[in-house]
Amino acid sequence: MSFLNRIGLGSARVPGTSGAAALRAHVPTTAITPASPSFSPRETRGSNSLKDFLWHLNGLGRGNLLDLGPVWQSTVSFFIERGFKVSTEDVLMGWKQFSQEESDRQRSLPADAERITRAELANVFLETSLQYAPGSFDAVLAWDVLDYLEDDAMKCVAERLRSVVREGGVILAMFHSKRPEQFQRYRILDEKTLEMVPSSSIFPMARVFQNREISDLFSRFHTSKTYLGRDQLREGLFVK
Amino acid sequence: MWRRQEEPKVPPSPQNVVVTPSAATVSSQPSQHSAQPNSPSSSPSNAPQVAPNVTQSASVSKNAVSIVCKGISIRGEVSGDEDLQIDGELSGTVKLAGARVMIGPEGRVAGNIQAREIIVRGTLKGNLRASERILMGSTGRWEGDGSSPRLAIEEGATVRGNLEVAETPEKKPAPAKSEKPAVAVAAPPAVASPATNGGSGSREASVPVTVHAENTANVIGGANGSKTVPVV
Numbered sequence: 001m002s003f004l005n006r007i008g009l010g011s012a013r014v015p016g017t018s019g020a021a022a023l024r025a026h027v028p029t030t031a032i033t034p035a036s037p038s039f040s041p042r043e044t045r046g047s048n049s050l051k052d053f054l055w056h057l058n059g060l061g062r063g064n065l066l067d068l069g070p071v072w073q074s075t076v077s078f079f080i081e082r083g084f085k086v087s088t089e090d091v092l093m094g095w096k097q098f099s100q101e102e103s104d105r106q107r108s109l110p111a112d113a114e115r116i117t118r119a120e121l122a123n124v125f126l127e128t129s130l131q132y133a134p135g136s137f138d139a140v141l142a143w144d145v146l147d148y149l150e151d152d153a154m155k156c157v158a159e160r161l162r163s164v165v166r167e168g169g170v171i172l173a174m175f176h177s178k179r180p181e182q183f184q185r186y187r188i189l190d191e192k193t194l195e196m197v198p199s200s201s202i203f204p205m206a207r208v209f210q211n212r213e214i215s216d217l218f219s220r221f222h223t224s225k226t227y228l229g230r231d232q233l234r235e236g237l238f239v240k
Numbered sequence: 241m242w243r244r245q246e247e248p249k250v251p252p253s254p255q256n257v258v259v260t261p262s263a264a265t266v267s268s269q270p271s272q273h274s275a276q277p278n279s280p281s282s283s284p285s286n287a288p289q290v291a292p293n294v295t296q297s298a299s300v301s302k303n304a305v306s307i308v309c310k311g312i313s314i315r316g317e318v319s320g321d322e323d324l325q326i327d328g329e330l331s332g333t334v335k336l337a338g339a340r341v342m343i344g345p346e347g348r349v350a351g352n353i354q355a356r357e358i359i360v361r362g363t364l365k366g367n368l369r370a371s372e373r374i375l376m377g378s379t380g381r382w383e384g385d386g387s388s389p390r391l392a393i394e395e396g397a398t399v400r401g402n403l404e405v406a407e408t409p410e411k412k413p414a415p416a417k418s419e420k421p422a423v424a425v426a427a428p429p430a431v432a433s434p435a436t437n438g439g440s441g442s443r444e445a446s447v448p449v450t451v452h453a454e455n456t457a458n459v460i461g462g463a464n465g466s467k468t469v470p471v472v
Binding site: 070071072073076077080085086087088089090093094 | 376391392394401403405
């Protein structure tokens, strides 16, 4: 037994468990999840962009935050405890449901009926989604959204996000520099830690953004920062 | 099985169509929306405590639960002070200030709900205002705004709307004495300043600047990335 093992810091494993599992067993999964029915330890990730994001919101008081992912107890509690009013809208899921319904509707039309294009469809989608007044939000959590939306929808959603954020407001978004093995959701555990929740894929990944494309996407923002991790996940922070 | 009461002339309204699982009582008194017993001898004061899942038409008590069964559809306003479970469809406002409203997995509600505690396991389109808490079950789908002192969300719930924590209503100031409170208004907790920004507090410097922290090793490792570059 090595010295580290003797003092309790070694890598001695319980037979049948992997090293990663043994490591995860020591990682607190979440602090605020009173309503979660079941919980399995998941991968966590330190996030500098989240720290930066929170720094921009420091001292804001009662701010407004828009979360474009699924609703999580820990994320909602995190911001509500800081005095935020939290709005949630799962854009990917909304777009999926909307486009599916529209596809079904168009299939039922006669063959010679006029069809709506995908670009028009994206505009129609935004007539019922992300319906917020310009400058409504101090902060937006975009997570894995723009990577997964098809081109027309992505451009419309990005434009709408630019609109709903107030001057000085901040957007946190994730971009994959290579195609991930699995679609994942994110939830905030604390001020610098995200939990990555494996999830069933809603859409196949639409594109891998180049750095220049990300900059162009938020070119009207005052500040654009990205942090690239070893896992090729690029965290972007954009201040309007 | 439906059992009608003695006054058939009263038009059916949301208040008088309340269904319990076994008795399926139709109340004809609009002001008393809940399952009323037919026997005049029982009174609320000596009524036995009824379990949350009511299986028979019992006397009115604080813990009685009125249930809108699956297959029943109600349109209009529901008010009162008893717990309500909705497994059917309800379109309209629900005002049960001191009670609990639970929307079952099969329940569908379109309208605003005001209650002490609101549990959503079905589908809801409307605003919620709870004086105690809101619980979104894992099967719950909610579109609307919510305000409550406590908010619990199970994994798998779907929410589209604004969530806000309301102040607990029992906090009333006592103006009789002129003593100053020991602690004034508590400011909202501040968000810690990350080390990456050096704590300079220069967030007003909204000068166009693009800074990319490329290949800055793993973010997990700590304060990588780039600092905000002050531009004059």
